[in-house]
Amino acid sequence: xxxxxxxxxxxxxxxxxxxxxxxxxxxxxxxxxxxxxxxxxxxxxxxxxxxxxxxxxxxxxxxxxxxxxxxxxxxxxxxxxxxxxxxxxxxxxxxxxxxxxxxxxxxxxxxxxxxxxxxxxxxxxxxxxxxxxxxxxxxxxxxxxxxxxxxxxxxxxxxxxxxxxxxxxxxxxxxxxxxxxxxxxxxxxxxxxxxxxxxxxxxxxxxxxxxxxxxxxxxxxxxxxxxxxxxxxxxxxxxxxxxxxxxxxxxxxxxxxxxxxxxxxxxxxxxxxxxxxxxxxxxxxxxxxxxxxxxxxxxxxxxxxxxxxxxxxxxxxxxxxxxxxxxxxxxxxxxxxxxxxxxxxxxxxxxxxxxxxxxxxxxxxxxxxxxxxxxxxxxxxxxxxxxxxxxxxxxxxxxxxxxxxxxxxxxxxxxxxxxxxxxxxxxxxxxxxxxxxxxxxxxxxxxxxxxxxxxxxxxxxxxxxxxxxxxxxxxxxx
Numbered sequence: 001x002x003x004x005x006x007x008x009x010x011x012x013x014x015x016x017x018x019x020x021x022x023x024x025x026x027x028x029x030x031x032x033x034x035x036x037x038x039x040x041x042x043x044x045x046x047x048x049x050x051x052x053x054x055x056x057x058x059x060x061x062x063x064x065x066x067x068x069x070x071x072x073x074x075x076x077x078x079x080x081x082x083x084x085x086x087x088x089x090x091x092x093x094x095x096x097x098x099x100x101x102x103x104x105x106x107x108x109x110x111x112x113x114x115x116x117x118x119x120x121x122x123x124x125x126x127x128x129x130x131x132x133x134x135x136x137x138x139x140x141x142x143x144x145x146x147x148x149x150x151x152x153x154x155x156x157x158x159x160x161x162x163x164x165x166x167x168x169x170x171x172x173x174x175x176x177x178x179x180x181x182x183x184x185x186x187x188x189x190x191x192x193x194x195x196x197x198x199x200x201x202x203x204x205x206x207x208x209x210x211x212x213x214x215x216x217x218x219x220x221x222x223x224x225x226x227x228x229x230x231x232x233x234x235x236x237x238x239x240x241x242x243x244x245x246x247x248x249x250x251x252x253x254x255x256x257x258x259x260x261x262x263x264x265x266x267x268x269x270x271x272x273x274x275x276x277x278x279x280x281x282x283x284x285x286x287x288x289x290x291x292x293x294x295x296x297x298x299x300x301x302x303x304x305x306x307x308x309x310x311x312x313x314x315x316x317x318x319x320x321x322x323x324x325x326x327x328x329x330x331x332x333x334x335x336x337x338x339x340x341x342x343x344x345x346x347x348x349x350x351x352x353x354x355x356x357x358x359x360x361x362x363x364x365x366x367x368x369x370x371x372x373x374x375x376x377x378x379x380x381x382x383x384x385x386x387x388x389x390x391x392x393x394x395x396x397x398x399x400x401x402x403x404x405x406x407x408x409x410x411x412x413x414x415x416x417x418x419x420x421x422x423x424x425x426x427x428x429x430x431x432x433x434x435x436x437x438x439x440x441x442x443x444x445x446x447x448x449x450x451x452x453x454x455x456x457x458x459x460x461x462x463x464x465x466x467x468x469x470x471x472x473x474x475x476x477x478x
Contacts, residue, residue, distance in 0.1 A: 074415040076132060082164030083417050089136045091157030092117060093168040096141040105334055107388045110395030114139050117399040119373035130410045144172025151178050158186035167402045169193020177243060183207045189422055191406045198246040206423045210401045212350050213448040217324040218251050221348040224455040231260050237294040238265040244301030251300045263292040268305055275335055282309025296320035302328040311341045321345045329458055330466045339460035349456035349469045353382035356397055356436030365435050366400035387464040404434045439475045451477040
């Protein structure tokens with residue numbers, strides 16, 4: 001993509017550690033609130049302006065001279081819920097790792113998430129905030145395995161605190177279905193979460209996210225598989241959990257539209273967390289896969305249970321296995337103990353953790369800021385953390401990309417911050433960058449930012465197990 005003037009100015013602002021955001025915009029429309037008001041010469045100032053034309057150096061206040069007077073600043077108002085002339089209030093939903101570790105569902109967490117977010121918000125505000133308004137966060141932790149708790153957090157942030165937007169949304173086997181509580185029921189902007197077609201249909205408020213959206217992952221993965229020649233001659237069985245039943249037929253249609261035979265399909269009804277019930281269903285389903293002569297399995301939605309069932313039947317060594325859920329593949333949970341059985345499962349990868357870590361913009365605007373604010377933070381490259389160590393990189397990466405993306409969209413929205421201007425601001429970012437994503441774009445139909453993708457295979461030896469790109473990332477939205 002060709003970088004436009006706004007993107008170049010934004011990149012300069014990154015390298016200068018947030019020189020006042022209003023200046024970084026390069027906006028000549030007068031939206032900046034930092035312009036000095038013109039002294040009218042009413043005698044109240046120490047040095048009244050002589051605008052009578054009688055002095056040796058008369059002031060040209062007509063706008064026709066070589067150095068016209070600055071235009072007055074646009075007035076910042078309480079333009080929307082959660083927005084005042086001086087502040088933008090945002091909610092931040094954070095995953096409760098203490099709960100997950102206590103339940104044995106995670107070996108470690110992401111460190112002191114609030115401290116990292118506070119450091120980055122403080123830096124943003126110290127450098128002008130968003131067009132002069134400070135961004136004020138409200139934090140709330142949620143359980144990833146309890147949709148009722150996620151719903152509670154949604155209501156606390158959007159109803160009790162009247163925030164303008166929520167950063168983060170909800171992830172996890174159960175909580176990931178609660179995002180429309182924010183964007184639909186409570187009509188609040190969301191930056192984060194994981195979009196599905198069903199959830200977007202329930203949404204009223206604008207919703208944008210940094211990485212690949214679930215509802216786009218199928219077409220991205222199939223395009224990459226087709227380009228690689230991996231679809232040719234395959235007989236595919238399609239698997240999903242009950243949470244992804246709404247998109248099941250769409251996935252099947254997208255596979256068949258490429259001339260690939262779908263020999264069967266199945267939905268796992270038992271929820272994540274009820275492993276014995278799931279395994280019983282999977283034993284029956286894998287027998288069907290054998291009988292139908294499938295050569296490949298396409299898993300949409302959380303892949304952990306499906307992979308566990310394929311492994312138990314021995315099919316993981318005989319079939320090509322594809323999943324459109326890279327985040328689920330990278331976070332398999334504790335029910336798959338030997339991660340080597342997952343090696344070779346194909347998915348789609350955007351910028352990996354290592355790629356993000358090595359991005360100078362990420363170092364400048366994320367790691368360096370937190371390191372300066374919290375000198376004893378054990379900040380290391382993502383693959384340098386053991387499975388039982390708090391992965392501080394994840395805590396910083398997650399917060400930084402969301403904060404930066406929100407600020408960039410809100411800045412593009414202008415001084416009159418509303419749902420409509422926020423939507424328009426995002427859609428105007430047709431070619432931009434943010435930490436970890438040098439190629440990004442939004443449009444009226446594309447609500448996730450990343451443009452760079454590659455086919456990736458799971459590798460249990462990479463860190464604590466993750467999908468590793470098989471080739472260079474390419475801009476598929478160029």
